[in-house]
Amino acid sequence: MAKYCGSKYAVAFNSGTSALHGAYFALGLKKGDEMITSPNTFVASSNAGLYLGANVRFGDIELETGNIDASKIETSENTKLITPVHYSGNPVDLKELSEIDNVKIIEDGAHALGAVYDGKKIGSLKYSEMAMFSFHPVKHITTGEGGIIVTNDEEYYERLQLFRSHGITKNNLVNESHGDWYYEMQELGFNYRITDIQCALGLSQLKKLDSFVKARRRIASIYNEIFEDNPYFDVTIEKEGRKSAYHLYPILLKDKFIKSKKEIFAKLRANGLGVQVHYIPVYKQPYYQKLGFKMDLCPVCEEFYKRELSIPMYPTLSDEDIEFVKETLFEVFGDF
Numbered sequence: 001m002a003k004y005c006g007s008k009y010a011v012a013f014n015s016g017t018s019a020l021h022g023a024y025f026a027l028g029l030k031k032g033d034e035m036i037t038s039p040n041t042f043v044a045s046s047n048a049g050l051y052l053g054a055n056v057r058f059g060d061i062e063l064e065t066g067n068i069d070a071s072k073i074e075t076s077e078n079t080k081l082i083t084p085v086h087y088s089g090n091p092v093d094l095k096e097l098s099e100i101d102n103v104k105i106i107e108d109g110a111h112a113l114g115a116v117y118d119g120k121k122i123g124s125l126k127y128s129e130m131a132m133f134s135f136h137p138v139k140h141i142t143t144g145e146g147g148i149i150v151t152n153d154e155e156y157y158e159r160l161q162l163f164r165s166h167g168i169t170k171n172n173l174v175n176e177s178h179g180d181w182y183y184e185m186q187e188l189g190f191n192y193r194i195t196d197i198q199c200a201l202g203l204s205q206l207k208k209l210d211s212f213v214k215a216r217r218r219i220a221s222i223y224n225e226i227f228e229d230n231p232y233f234d235v236t237i238e239k240e241g242r243k244s245a246y247h248l249y250p251i252l253l254k255d256k257f258i259k260s261k262k263e264i265f266a267k268l269r270a271n272g273l274g275v276q277v278h279y280i281p282v283y284k285q286p287y288y289q290k291l292g293f294k295m296d297l298c299p300v301c302e303e304f305y306k307r308e309l310s311i312p313m314y315p316t317l318s319d320e321d322i323e324f325v326k327e328t329l330f331e332v333f334g335d336f
C-alpha cells in the first residue's frame, strides 16, 4: 500500500475506524484538543476523535463537491487537527487546507483509494501527516474488514504499531531489559491487529485496484454524459487537477424535487434501483445531539443532505445496467 500510494510506511489495522483512532493517537490528539472534520461523512471520522477525549467541531461543505470548504474553516488556538474526507472519492483541496496555520492534517481517504490530486495519488502525503484507507467490503478493495494508515514519518509509524498492539513493544525500552523475554507496555493501546488471512485477500485485491478504479471512472464518465442538462438533478464536479476514485456517484435533486425526496427514494428502490443517501450530517445523530450540537449546524451540508442521492456505482456495472439506471431515474422523476 505504501508503494501504491507513494508513501514511506503503511500500518494495517483491523478496520478503517481503528486505523483512524491509531492515527489520531499517533499525532498526539488528546483531551482538550480540538479537531475539525466534515459533517458529510460516516460517523467514524469524528468518533475516533471522541475516543481520545478531543473536542470535535464540524466545518461546512461545498455544495458542488460535498467536501469540506477550506475557505470557511475557522480554527482556534486549541485546534490541532483537521481531518478532511475525500467525499465520494473526489479529492479535497489539500493545498488550501495546508495553508491554515498550526494545524496538522490527517486524510480520511476511505472513499479515495486510487484518486489523484495534483498528479499524485491520495496517500502520497504532500500536504498531510497521514492518510487512512478502509478495506470494508463496500470500499474499493476489501479484506472483509480492515484499514490502513500511510505515513512518511518514522515516529508516527512506530506509534501506530504500538497502538495497534496493546501499547506493547520490545524496542526503545523505558526500563532495563530483564532478558530476551522482556517486553514493555508503554502506552494504553488496543488489539487492533489485522490477520494474515485478511492480508492475503488484501494483497490479491490490490493487484486489481487499478482496474477497479478505471472501471468506476469509465462508468462515471458515461453517467456524466447521459445526465448532462437533465431536468431532474445535478451531478457533483471534479475540480481541475483532480481525479475522483468514484466510491460513490452522488446526484443532487433540483429544487422542485426536494420535497418529494422520500417518495422518490422509495419508488426508486421499489423499481429495483439500489439508491442510498450519503450522508445524514453527523451532528444530527442523537449521540452528537447529546453533546450539544445544533440540529442544523452547517447550512450547506443541510442543503446537500436535502438533495443528495447516491446511484449505483461499482466496477461490474454493465452498459445495460447503466441504461437501466438512467431509464428508471428518468421514469420515476418524471412522475413528480
Ligand SMILES: *Cc1c(COP(=O)(O)O)cnc(C)c1O
Residues within 6 Å of the ligand: 015, 016, 017, 018, 041, 042, 044, 045, 085, 108, 110, 111, 134, 135, 136, 145, 146, 147
Ligand atoms: C468506511 C468509512 C470509514 C470507516 O471504515 P471502516 O473500515 O468501516 O471502519 C471511515 N470514514 C469514511 C468516510 C468511510 O466511508
